[in-house]
């Protein structure tokens with residue numbers, strides 16, 4: 047089986063993939079961006095992909111949410127991964143020499159307090175490990191990557207300051223995606239739906255949420271993403287703490303469809319904490 051994830055070597059996505067699939071002999075397909083991971087799975091270049099979808103400090107990873115909207119993909123598992131972000135520099139560099147920090151946007155956002163207090167500039171890269179690789183290749187002592195301890199090892203960089211994220215208790219939720227909707231043969235603990243109202247009227251969101259309240263379905267995640275067609279119109283991601291095998295979940299879907307909403311079941315899955 048071929049699994050796609052965000053590279054280069056040293057990314058959090060790689061750590062999550064290697065640990066989640068530890069007992070399997072897989073071929074790995076490293077991608078340059080999160081969008082490339084989604085496309086690799088949709089185009090059949092990879093059988094599965096691992097992408098970050100939410101971080102406990104920064105919230106939803108919009109690139110992934112929008113990718114799930116655009117691509118015909120399913121979620122088959124979720125992985126909760128602890129994230130600790132460090133300032134990686136060339137060996138011998140000092141903290142007060144650094145004038146710029148490099149990383150992927152969600153990681154820069156997780157370190158907003160540190161960046162603001164240190165009055166350094168920030169520059170976007172496609173992954174934490176791409177930033178670490180650039181620090182290594184460019185041989186500059188005035189820049190630092192915000193990345194993992196693993197990336198420091200891979201690129202032989204020094205951890206000049208550790209644990210710089212705004213909150214020490216930091217986790218990123220990844221999802222395992224595939225092109226096929228895997229049969230829900232055994233009970234699962236969660237279900238992700240994408241609900242797109244076909245009409246815009248006052249109270250449309252509360253009418254959706256009331257369905258879950260009425261059926262005592264606890265929601266673990268709700269996210270709205272713009273339709274990108276008209277200001278103020280949205281798609282809603284809803285994650286429920288019930289599997290698709292449960293009657294009340296199917297009832298909720300039937301009622302939402304009867305209300306005229308477009309409902310896509312993105313998957314029913316279990317959680318793995320790494």
Ligand SMILES: O=C(O)C(=O)C[C@]1(C(=O)O)C=C[C@@H](O)C=C1
Pocket residue numbers: 052056057058059060098101107129150152153172173174175218
């Ligand atoms: O850049 C990486 O190392 C990734 O795997 C991506 C990513 C993300 O975009 O959320 C994953 C986990 C961390 O939250 C920081 C970066």
